[in-house]
Amino acid sequence: MSLGGPALSAVPRFRAFIGLGGNLGEVRGRLVAAVASLGHLPGTSVEAASGLYRTRPVDASGPDFLNAVVALQTALGPHELLGALLGIECEHDRQRPHVNAPRTLDLDLLALGDARLDTPTLTLPHPRQQGRAFVMVPLSELLKHLPDQPGSPRPSVPDALTLARLSQEQGIERLPGDFLFD
Numbered sequence: 001m002s003l004g005g006p007a008l009s010a011v012p013r014f015r016a017f018i019g020l021g022g023n024l025g026e027v028r029g030r031l032v033a034a035v036a037s038l039g040h041l042p043g044t045s046v047e048a049a050s051g052l053y054r055t056r057p058v059d060a061s062g063p064d065f066l067n068a069v070v071a072l073q074t075a076l077g078p079h080e081l082l083g084a085l086l087g088i089e090c091e092h093d094r095q096r097p098h099v100n101a102p103r104t105l106d107l108d109l110l111a112l113g114d115a116r117l118d119t120p121t122l123t124l125p126h127p128r129q130q131g132r133a134f135v136m137v138p139l140s141e142l143l144k145h146l147p148d149q150p151g152s153p154r155p156s157v158p159d160a161l162t163l164a165r166l167s168q169e170q171g172i173e174r175l176p177g178d179f180l181f182d
Helices: 005-009 027-039 078-091 133-143 160-170
Strands: 014-022 044-049 053-055 065-074 106-112 172-174
Touching (some): 027 044, 053 133, 106 133
Antiparallel strands (some): 014 106, 053 065, 053 172
């Protein structure tokens, strides 16, 4: 769903990739609700979502995570979108007691169009995504279903052999069904 009416209809939109995860509470329901919230952001629509994956914690503690990646079409700038993601996390009781603490919801801006940023609050593309199966495996799945878009290059993903190695090392498993509709 895209909001904004005529004033935003002429604003260019870029593809953004968002990593979703959590390992506390009713995570699946929170992920579905977060995707719905993303679709209600001004000038934004959800284009597609990966399947849902269960992953052992990486550099974190607590129970296994549920993870997915979604593609958005958005007119929001990088810092505006990041602020919106943090707001959605807060709506779902995200706490940050220490680095890599277990969490109810985690939304990471992985890429936005061809933006390259390195600021104190945001680095794009996300600096730690390449070695993380919980990002790369769902992202690879999602990219297979998305057409190319000018101004929004596809994020690079490792080859199939590297993805298989990361999956085995980091303990990632695709759950049955379709993330948004199951």
